[in-house]
Amino acid sequence: MKLASLKSGRDGRLVVVSHDLTRYCAADNIAPTLQAALDDWENCAPRLEALYTDVEHQAVPCERFHEREAASPLPRAYQWADGSAYINHVELVRKARGAEVPESFYSDPLMYQGGSDAFLAPREPIPLADENWGCDFEGEICVITDDVPQGVSSADAAGHIKLVMICNDVSLRKLIPGELAKGFGFLQSKPPTAFSPVAVTPDELGEAWADARLHLPLHIDYNGEPFGRTHAGEDATFSLADLVAHAAKTRPLGAGTIIGSGTVSNKDEDGSPGRPVADGGRGYSCIAEIRMIETIRDGEAKTRFMRKGDTVKIEVPGEDGKSVFGSIEQEVA
Amino acid sequence: MKLASLKSGRDGRLVVVSHDLTRYCAADNIAPTLQAALDDWENCAPRLEALYTDVEHQAVPCERFHEREAASPLPRAYQWADGSAYINHVELVRKARGAEVPESFYSDPLMYQGGSDAFLAPREPIPLADENWGCDFEGEICVITDDVPQGVSSADAAGHIKLVMICNDVSLRKLIPGELAKGFGFLQSKPPTAFSPVAVTPDELGEAWADARLHLPLHIDYNGEPFGRTHAGEDATFSLADLVAHAAKTRPLGAGTIIGSGTVSNKDEDGSPGRPVADGGRGYSCIAEIRMIETIRDGEAKTRFMRKGDTVKIEVPGEDGKSVFGSIEQEVA
Numbered sequence: 001m002k003l004a005s006l007k008s009g010r011d012g013r014l015v016v017v018s019h020d021l022t023r024y025c026a027a028d029n030i031a032p033t034l035q036a037a038l039d040d041w042e043n044c045a046p047r048l049e050a051l052y053t054d055v056e057h058q059a060v061p062c063e064r065f066h067e068r069e070a071a072s073p074l075p076r077a078y079q080w081a082d083g084s085a086y087i088n089h090v091e092l093v094r095k096a097r098g099a100e101v102p103e104s105f106y107s108d109p110l111m112y113q114g115g116s117d118a119f120l121a122p123r124e125p126i127p128l129a130d131e132n133w134g135c136d137f138e139g140e141i142c143v144i145t146d147d148v149p150q151g152v153s154s155a156d157a158a159g160h161i162k163l164v165m166i167c168n169d170v171s172l173r174k175l176i177p178g179e180l181a182k183g184f185g186f187l188q189s190k191p192p193t194a195f196s197p198v199a200v201t202p203d204e205l206g207e208a209w210a211d212a213r214l215h216l217p218l219h220i221d222y223n224g225e226p227f228g229r230t231h232a233g234e235d236a237t238f239s240l241a242d243l244v245a246h247a248a249k250t251r252p253l254g255a256g257t258i259i260g261s262g263t264v265s266n267k268d269e270d271g272s273p274g275r276p277v278a279d280g281g282r283g284y285s286c287i288a289e290i291r292m293i294e295t296i297r298d299g300e301a302k303t304r305f306m307r308k309g310d311t312v313k314i315e316v317p318g319e320d321g322k323s324v325f326g327s328i329e330q331e332v333a
Numbered sequence: 334m335k336l337a338s339l340k341s342g343r344d345g346r347l348v349v350v351s352h353d354l355t356r357y358c359a360a361d362n363i364a365p366t367l368q369a370a371l372d373d374w375e376n377c378a379p380r381l382e383a384l385y386t387d388v389e390h391q392a393v394p395c396e397r398f399h400e401r402e403a404a405s406p407l408p409r410a411y412q413w414a415d416g417s418a419y420i421n422h423v424e425l426v427r428k429a430r431g432a433e434v435p436e437s438f439y440s441d442p443l444m445y446q447g448g449s450d451a452f453l454a455p456r457e458p459i460p461l462a463d464e465n466w467g468c469d470f471e472g473e474i475c476v477i478t479d480d481v482p483q484g485v486s487s488a489d490a491a492g493h494i495k496l497v498m499i500c501n502d503v504s505l506r507k508l509i510p511g512e513l514a515k516g517f518g519f520l521q522s523k524p525p526t527a528f529s530p531v532a533v534t535p536d537e538l539g540e541a542w543a544d545a546r547l548h549l550p551l552h553i554d555y556n557g558e559p560f561g562r563t564h565a566g567e568d569a570t571f572s573l574a575d576l577v578a579h580a581a582k583t584r585p586l587g588a589g590t591i592i593g594s595g596t597v598s599n600k601d602e603d604g605s606p607g608r609p610v611a612d613g614g615r616g617y618s619c620i621a622e623i624r625m626i627e628t629i630r631d632g633e634a635k636t637r638f639m640r641k642g643d644t645v646k647i648e649v650p651g652e653d654g655k656s657v658f659g660s661i662e663q664e665v666a
Contacts (some may be wrong), residue, residue, distance in 0.1 A: 009371055039343055072490075076411045076587055078450035081520065112517040113446040117412035117587030129484055133583065151462055172583060184445040185518015187414065193583040250505060251467065251524040254409055254450030284344075 001052035002198045003027070003163065004070045004326075007121065012071040016051045019199050021326055023062035034073055034199070038255040041146045041162060063209045067326040070197035072119040073165060074144065074256060077234045080116035080193065080323040082140070082260035083171060083243040085236045089289065092273050096292035107240045109246050114169075116258070122326065123141035125333035127191075128169055128308065135306040136175030137222075137330060138235050139285035139314045140167050142216045142233050142260040143240045144199060148253035158251075159213045164240075167260060168220065168314055168328045170194070170235030173288055173305060182234045189249035195258075196314075196329035208233075208319065212241035216324065218264045220285055221313040226284040227290075230266045230274075232316070264290060306332045334385035335358070336496065337533045337659075338367050345404040349384045350531050354659055356395035357387050364563045367406055367532070371589040374479045374495060402657040404435045405452040405528035407477065407500060407589060413449035413526065415473070415502060415593035416576040417444045418569045422598035422622065425606050429625035442571045442579050447502075447520045449591070454548065455659065458666035459503055459639065460524075461522075467507035468665060470555075470641040471569045472569065472618035472647045473500050473563050475548045475593040476573045477532060481586035490577035491545045495585075496532040497573075499551065501647055502595060503527070504622055506638060528591075529647075530659030532558035543585045544572035549657065553618055554646040560623075561616040563599045563607075565649070598622060 002019060005012025011033040014022040030047045031037035037044040051148045056062040084090050087105060094101050120126065128135050144163040152160065175189035208216045215233030219226070240244075243259050264285045268274045273293060275281025284290050291301035306312070315327040335352060336616050338345025344366040348357040364370035365378045370377040385394040398640045414665065417423050420438060427434050435544035461468050477496040485493065533544045548566030551625050552559070572581075599616045601607045606626060608614025624634035639645070648660040 078409050078574045079448060081448075109509075110515055110517050111520050113448060113586065114522055115412060115446060116449075118585060118592055127483065129583070142600075151461065175583070178441075180516040182443055183513040183516055183518070184443050184517070187444050187446055187580065188583045247520065250462070250508070251448065252451060257450055317469060 001049050001204055002200050003034060003048065003073060004065070004198045004252065005073050006069050007071045009074060011035060012075045016048060016055050017065050018055050021065055021323060023055060024065040025051060025060050025062050027051055027126060035256050038144065038146060038162065041251065041255065049194045065195040068123045070297070070326070070333055072120065072195035073163070073199035076118050076256065077256050077258050078254050079110055079257040080114040080260070081247050081257070082114050082262060083236040083238060084262035085109065085112040086262055086265040087237045088235050088267050088273065089263045092265070092289050092292040095273070096295045097135060101146070104230045104238045106237060108264070109243055112247055113244065114186070114190055114193065118192055120192045120330070122194055122197045122328045123330065124194060125331050125332040128332050130172060131307050133172040136171045136173050137306070137312040137314070138149060138169040138171055138263045138289045139218050139228060140169050140260045140263060142167050142195070142258055143244070145244055145253055145255070145259065146245060146247045147255045147258045148257065150248055150250065150252045152245055152248045154209045154239070154242045154245040156204055157248065158241035160244060161199060161202055161212060161240060164205060164214060165199045166196045166325050166328065168312065169260060194328050194330060196328055200325060205279065212239035214316070216316050216318065218285060219315045219317060220283070223311055225271070226277045226283065228285045229277055230264045230265050230285055235266045236261065261330060263289070308332050334382050334537055335533050336406060336625065337531045338366060338396070338403050338406050338408055339402045343408060343576060344368060345408045349381060349388050350398050351388050351395070353658060354398055354400070354531060356388060357398040358384060358393050360384055368589050371479060371495065376590065383445050384528065386411070394518065400530040401456045401661070402455045402528035404541065406532035407452065407591065409451050410449040410589050410591050411587050412590040413447040414444055414590070415579050415595060416444040416571060417595035418442065418571040418576060419595055419598040420570045422596045425598070425625040427627045428606070437660045439570060439594060442576055444576065444579055445597070447519070447523055447526065449537050451525055452661070455524045455527055455530045455661045456663065457527060458664050461665050465507060465641050466505040469620045470560060470639070470645045470647070471596040472551050473502050473504040473505055473552045473596060474573065475500050475528070475591055476494050476577070477486065478577055478586055478588070478590045478592065481577060481581045481590065482576050483581055483585045485576040485581045486576055487572070487575045490581065491574035493577060494535060494545060494573060496534060497518065497538060497542065497651055498532045498545060499529045499647060499658050501527045501663060502593060504605065504619070522634050527661050529661055531565045531632065534659060538554050538657070543571035546608070547649070549564045549649050549651065552650060553616070558642055559610045561618045563597045563615050563618055564611055565597050569594065570598045595623070606632045641665050
């Protein structure tokens with residue numbers, strides 16, 4: 001099934017959305033908010049699934065679904081932790097500054113605890129107080145869990161993944177080196193994230209969800225031009241289940257925890273870091289990567305970070321070419 | 334006024350507690366949970382204050398308040414970010430490993446984003462799956478804010494501090510070096526935090542709340558013996574308002590955000606790092622500090638980290654000697 005939260009108050013109003021994202025039916029008689037549904041998922045999920053079947057069969061009255069009316073599926077959450085499943089991204093960052101990738105990064109994922117008190121809606125402008133902060137987008141796959149016990153195995157973690165989304169993990173690149181040097185992780189360098197209009201259950205994804213990885217392309221357009229045409233199912237060193245298990249190593253995770261894949265990033269067919277879309281490559285899911293390629297290739301980065309008025313669109317086309325999660329479309333304001 | 338959340342469901346049940354912590358009156362007719370009250374603080378706070386006046390005047394029927402029945406005031410929260418106001422703690426950590434404290438640490442606070450999806454209750458055991466993780470307590474002062482705008486000044490941030498608490502920021506010391514080296518901050522090394530039974534408004538603290546600092550002692554007993562007798566009003570390089578402003582530099586903070594002071598830590602009267610309570614000093618608010626002192630003094634740490642059965646009690650006595658926030662009392666299980 002597909003779920004969304006229409007903008008309403010701090011936590012939105014839960015609705016069930018049709019597979020083709022054209023219709024919705026209010027679900028707030030089952031649970032007022034998605035968080036409330038996740039808090040009692042075992043009870044709510046079957047009822048939401050039944051409603052979804054009715055929506056698909058047009059057996060209940062539906063309203064027209066407009067992605068622009070959706071908040072992030074969880075407009076705020078109790079936890080958002082973001083990993084680095086695509087080591088190509090990490091390799092690129094390090095290569096650009098002449099550093100090696102420690103061997104441990106291939107078995108022990110990088111993950112940071114993100115701010116989750118207020119997310120941007122999928123069509124909400126990115127507020128940027130200072131263009132010198134180096135505003136960047138990051139296209140990622142993420143999942144929402146139910147209650148996950150401490151010490152869960154990766155195999156068992158897969159069963160705790162209840163919903164899948166995509167996100168734009170907005171980053172302030174120029175603030176990152178200072179914060180990384182302090183060792184305490186990202187705080188000021190990670191302003192609010194935006195998630196896709198719709199969250200989708202793994203079963204709804206069919207064969208595109210396998211090994212707790214999303215086997216679909218991630219399309220990113222920057223200022224209206226194709227910028228990223230990566231494939232989320234390839235080059236993912238860690239699955240989303242691996243990342244959930246990493247987060248739960250020393251503590252349980254509360255229902256509604258969001259875990260992210262990190263920036264989706266593919267190697268080129270010849271094993272080299274990917275080429276830009278304009279050069280026939282798959283491109284990138286963030287500006288930082290093309291800047292790294294430029295730095296490695298030309299000695300300096302020429303693509304600048306986002307300024308006011310720049311736009312980014314992030315979307316996953318299904319095998320039928322139709323948008324699976326709806327699109328994140330944001331302008332820097 | 335003083336507020337608490339009696340254990341009930343995931344978010345507790347809001348009650349108003351008498352100044353002396355002996356009585357409570359249910360406040361869930363005003364707001365079902367503390368988070369709900371914070372979401373609408375302007376409207377709820379005056380009504381809670383009125384109820385508090387009635388509780389103090391015994392003008393409403395009250396029940397006996399038992400600290401053991403309290404959850405953390407916010408049993409889960411949308412944000413928990415913890416700073417390092419007491420640079421003596423940072424100096425000690427660095428000194429023990431022969432590193433300097435960068436000059437910037439005195440103007441740019443260290444702060445990490447903590448997990449907030451599930452806190453421990455103030456009397457709840459600390460679950461520890463592996464004693465080799467190096468379990469430690471950290472006694473801290475923390476505050477809860479309402480909605481804080483991005484870019485707030487430190488002066489304005491003070492007005493957004495609505496409640497004050499203390500906490501035990503449980504740390505897994507042996508996991509910290511590996512995570513710090515990765516630069517992405519604490520994730521596995523910071524299992525759930527426990528907060529005091531009661532949260533208190535700044536005005537209720539009278540002169541003990543000045544310059545957005547708590548001017549009261551922090552008492553910590555470890556296995557029944559005095560371990561820390563620090564003073565939270567001294568040696569705080571940053572105020573809680575400074576830390577709120579730091580967190581809000583690039584993003585707004587949602588209502589119910591918890592910001593922590595970091596481990597309370599005092600220098601000795603002669604300017605040296607503090608002595609143990611047993612040696613006539615003020616002692617420490619975490620085991621790591623006494624281990625650093627031992628390392629500096631004797632070449633190696635002899636005090637071990639917490640094992641199953643070890644207990645810690647954290648409390649702030651008011652000027653009348655009575656507990657201000659109630660006590661955190663936890664056993665490692």
